[in-house]
Amino acid sequence: MTVPALEAEALGKRFGRRADWALRDCSFRLPAGRVCAVAGPNGAGKSTLLALATGLLAPTEGTVRVLGTDPATARPRVGFVDQDKPLYPQLTVAETLRMGADLNPGRWDPDTARRVVDGGDLDPGKRIRSLSGGQRTRVALALALGKRPELLLLDEPMADLDPLARHELMGVLMSQAAAHGTTIVMSSHVVAELEDSCDHLLLVGGGRVRLAGEIDDLLAAHTRVVAPAGTGLAPHEVVESRTTGRQLSALLRPAGPLPADWRTGTPSLEELVLSYLRNPAATAPAAAPETTEAAA
Numbered sequence: 053m054t055v056p057a058l059e060a061e062a063l064g065k066r067f068g069r070r071a072d073w074a075l076r077d078c079s080f081r082l083p084a085g086r087v088c089a090v091a092g093p094n095g096a097g098k099s100t101l102l103a104l105a106t107g108l109l110a111p112t113e114g115t116v117r118v119l120g121t122d123p124a125t126a127r128p129r130v131g132f133v134d135q136d137k138p139l140y141p142q143l144t145v146a147e148t149l150r151m152g153a154d155l156n157p158g159r160w161d162p163d164t165a166r167r168v169v170d171g172g173d174l175d176p177g178k179r180i181r182s183l184s185g186g187q188r189t190r191v192a193l194a195l196a197l198g199k200r201p202e203l204l205l206l207d208e209p210m211a212d213l214d215p216l217a218r219h220e221l222m223g224v225l226m227s228q229a230a231a232h233g234t235t236i237v238m239s240s241h242v243v244a245e246l247e248d249s250c251d252h253l254l255l256v257g258g259g260r261v262r263l264a265g266e267i268d269d270l271l272a273a274h275t276r277v278v279a280p281a282g283t284g285l286a287p288h289e290v291v292e293s294r295t296t297g298r299q300l301s302a303l304l305r306p307a308g309p310l311p312a313d314w315r316t317g318t319p320s321l322e323e324l325v326l327s328y329l330r331n332p333a334a335t336a337p338a339a340a341p342e343t344t345e346a347a348a
């Protein structure tokens with residue numbers, strides 16, 4: 053079995069003894085080489101999970117292993133772009149990239165870093181403090197990618213980019229993943245945006261991992277159905293059901309063949325995610341071995 057890129061075991065974090073848990077009972081395994089979406093609403097625990105993986109936060113309970121070791125040891129092999137994109141405001145773009153090269157001797161890939169910066173027509177002589185939010189994101193991504201990380205952790209990387217820049221930078225990320233087998237983990241609220249790029253999902257809600265696994269497997273395990281109101285849905289696992297007039301609509305995990313007179317369809321990733329988030333009591337499907345496993 054290959055070493056997972058990220059592995060959490062009963063991981064939990066709370067900020068202070070009396071505080072609520074920001075993240076709790078979080079267990080999953082992300083194989084290397086995947087592009088993984090970390091989705092969930094505001095305050096779900098996405099940033100906390102990424103900060104624990106970088107070692108910037110210490111767990112209150114449980115463990116997280118990164119590239120087969122502890123987060124501090126793995127740090128030289130990990131790139132991280134924080135939601136706040138911390139950069140030195142007084143440095144120019146060129147000086148920032150030089151700093152990236154100095155901090156990563158033997159690993160630094162100047163061509164990739166320059167390609168990311170050039171894609172935004174950024175003047176290398178401009179100071180970081182005079183850049184827009186989206187331009188800073190571009191520099192932060194250039195720094196993280198120039199490091200040639202084996203694992204790239206991105207917290208809301210696309211939030212302040214315009215649609216063109218988003219598309220272009222997503223392309224850069226995907227080509228990096230394909231060329232170097234980089235594992236990418238990126239958080240976002242916009243699930244539809246991740247559907248085309250990501251092959252794995254970690255859905256965090258209320259501080260717990262609600263769903264985890266290969267997106268294709270998760271979608272294939274669920275069916276959208278429309279049946280006459282009052283239809284019994286047993287023995288199927290119901291994630292969500294709603295009756296409007298004479299019609300019952302539901303998202304199920306079928307336990308066997310469905311009646312031929314039900315209308316059925318495969319949900320979109322967004323439908324799946326929203327159904328689980330609207331229904332906190334819905335349980336996750338059992339994970340397949342050697343894919344991301346949730347045991348929340």
Ligand SMILES: Nc1ncnc2c1ncn2[C@@H]1O[C@H](COP(=O)(O)OP(=O)(O)OP(=O)(O)O)[C@@H](O)[C@H]1O
Nearest residue numbers: 067073074075092093094095096097098099100101
């Ligand atoms: N430094 C901190 N001190 C105290 N509480 C914190 C701290 N950081 C996060 N929290 C709390 O932990 C919980 C999870 O926050 P987190 O930032 O991980 O969520 P998130 O899913 O990234 O949210 P968003 O999508 O809004 O960025 C929230 O209730 C938040 O208030």
